[in-house]
Amino acid sequence: MTDRLPLFPLNLVLYPGLVLPLNVFEERYRRLVRDLLALPEGERRFGVVALRSGREVGELAGDPVDAVFPVGCVAEVATIRPHADGRFDVVATGATRFRLLAVDDSGPYLVGEVEAMAEPKGDDAEVMTLAVSRAFAEYQRKLTGAQGRGPVELPELPDDAVVLSYLVAAAMVLDLSDKQSLLVAEDGTVRLRAELSLLRRENALLEHIRALPAVELLRQGTAPN
Incomplete structure (x- = not known):
């Protein structure tokens, strides 16, 4: 339709x-x-x-x-x-x-x-939701630490695979092509699996980086047209 x-x-x-x-x-x-x-x-x-x-x-x-x-x-x-x-x-x-x-x-x-x-959850949704939630929490901690910010209270993450997949996609600091690839993913599990790979990559990089440009997670500025 x-x-x-x-x-x-x-x-x-x-x-x-x-x-x-x-x-x-x-x-x-x-x-x-x-x-x-x-x-x-x-x-x-x-x-x-x-x-x-x-x-x-x-x-x-x-x-x-x-x-x-x-x-x-x-x-x-x-x-x-x-x-x-x-x-x-x-x-x-x-x-x-x-x-x-x-x-x-x-x-x-x-x-x-x-x-x-459609927005199907896909196979292994519960397993991938747990894995991504843990990796994303680590990502948030390392990113705020790299920015020189003290410990912050992390928000509770949703347990719905599709909702979580979009939240993580929006909050991660990625280039536009990676962001678009996550939008296109055929289901929530496929998106979460891709995010897990990206999170592991970013977490490994953040382990060796001590200073990054300030980024405000989970917030988005006004977009001019």
Whole structure:
């Protein structure tokens, strides 16, 4: 079953369950937000797709399908705050993944024909959930230590394989291609298995590194369009 969604290409990967704050200032995306405001509150949603390397939000010349990754995430709007100069502050939450089948660039902003993707847990979900929870807790401790921060109380992690897999994907300091690969994973167990490998790699690196640029885990700054 397919659907049509307005698309918001960004230099980031949105995961289901994660909050996305946006400061919307480019005209084409102001138009998108104005169109969203014309809809009932429960129908205000758009698709977030990550831009391929070297692209900018306003740089979509040529075939727009080539400019973005083919798997994205539906963003459900929670709040829209307009400014007098025409900008908007938008807060949305990642809902479900989709596969991008086609892009219509005939209007003021891109509209995608999308197909919803299932969210199976996969095999060995409980085993992988436990292994990743332990490795991720170690990662958090080592990362905060490398930043010169004292001991911190770690948040309790969810025991649902899919929810945990997206939380870890969002919180890890990874490049965009790794982030996108985790979004594309066919099920929660496959994603957790990939994360376990990445966590072991990062934990080994952090063992030998004493100083890193400050990174705020589990928090995400406002993304400009």
